[in-house]
Amino acid sequence: MCAVADSYDYDLFTIGAGSGGVRASRVAAAHGARVAVAEEYRVGGTCVIRGCVPKKMLVYGAHFAEDLEDAKQFGWNIEGKSFDWVRLRDHVLNDVTRLEGLYGQTLSNHNVTIYRERATITGAHEITLASGQVVTAKYILIATGARPHVPEFPGSEHVITSNEAFHLDALPRRVLIAGGGYIANEFAGIFNEFGCKVTIANRSDTILRSYDAALRDRLLQISMVKGISFLFHAEFEHIEKQADGSLLVKLTGQEPAEYDAVMVATGRVPNTQGLGLETIGVATGRNGEIVVDAFSKTNLDHVYAVGDVTDRVQLTPVAIREGQAFADSVFGPGEPYAVDRSCVPSAVFSHPPIAAVGLTESEARNQLGNIKVYQADFRPMKHVVAGRNERCLYKMIVDAANDRIVGIHMIGPEAPEIMQAAAIAVKAKLTKADFDATVAIHPTMAEELVLFK
Incomplete structure (x- = not known):
């Protein structure tokens, strides 16, 4: 000591x-x-x-x-x-x-x-x-x-953040969420499932920019089918609180619109x-x-x-x-050590959730050049029986030079639960052949990870 x-x-x-x-x-x-x-x-x-x-x-x-x-x-x-x-x-x-x-x-x-x-x-x-x-x-x-982070603009005192969202006295009938990151997309899914009319306003044209492009696009598509609206290249100009308590919001490039609550999720x-x-x-x-x-x-x-x-x-x-x-x-009694922040898995608890570890396809191409991309695009059995058209997307990114898996990306039910174990394999630098040699558990969604062709 x-x-x-x-x-x-x-x-x-x-x-x-x-x-x-x-x-x-x-x-x-x-x-x-x-x-x-x-x-x-x-x-x-x-x-x-x-x-x-x-x-x-x-x-x-x-x-x-x-x-x-x-x-x-x-x-x-x-x-x-x-x-x-x-x-x-x-x-x-x-x-x-x-x-x-x-x-x-x-x-x-x-x-x-x-x-x-x-x-x-x-x-x-x-x-x-x-x-x-x-x-x-x-x-x-x-x-x-x-x-x-709460941006400053006329009427910004009327917004809430994720802090206040847990304490609302009632659900807003119409809610505007500013931001394109994980907090914005998670609360958009929550409010939407609770019956609120949800609109996401993002200052760029990309949601979840650190995640693989295919997963981002899939979440955007599914979210829109679920009824969530998206406004891109939209930033606050001003908010006015009206006599009935509703908020009149003016965003760049948009006509003024009324909401019952405005939530900002624009970073921390x-x-x-x-x-x-x-x-x-x-x-x-x-x-x-x-x-x-x-x-x-x-x-x-x-x-x-x-x-x-x-x-x-x-x-x-x-x-x-x-x-x-x-x-x-x-x-402690041992030698000092630093935290290894490489290959950190993460998840977005959206509807459906996203999970990822390692390099995206774009990052891998830029860093490694020659890669192999394996992809499974499927409807889970539960969705088929339920008559739900929502599809899962799993991607595996492999370094072609040595067959090592450098990234796994998933969107679909229970993706974060599945990813926790899969992340160990990527962190341990296992190969595609190691996954191929593993017997599938059938029928599961996770078996797709060992069935990529």
């Missing part, structure tokens, strides 16, 4: 109790460090409180709209079905509170001191809490995450304002992100940062790994 001077109140003080901060604090304490963490909102951070976890619960709830309809073709008679948004909302929020308690309990069980207030860096090894209490620490870890901004970084000279980047090296260390030897506040890979599992690596490297 790293030697720590007793002159400090704590060996580690973590600012922010999100996924990365909680993991780092817990592991550092397990290594024997004296640890405290400050959280001004709720323990658990974006993922647990207002991000991936409650969003996935809404995704589950939204899926029942189609499942109940499909059930008729499987012999089920479902009479008088209806949807109660408030009941789902409250159940989700109650479960978030349960999870928050578990996260706090985990920290307490590891003897981590929790300060439920804002913390500011006021000196080299000094932190001042909102209550006025001053504490010192040998190491400071910043894990304050990021927040939704690192939470670095007001932390006191400038007090001790912690370097930040163009977007306010904290600049760190491969070991999550800032330009100061005693200050580290992990997670979205560094704006490297904004994914919860990556933040958790960064927190683990930091704690092991600084307080």
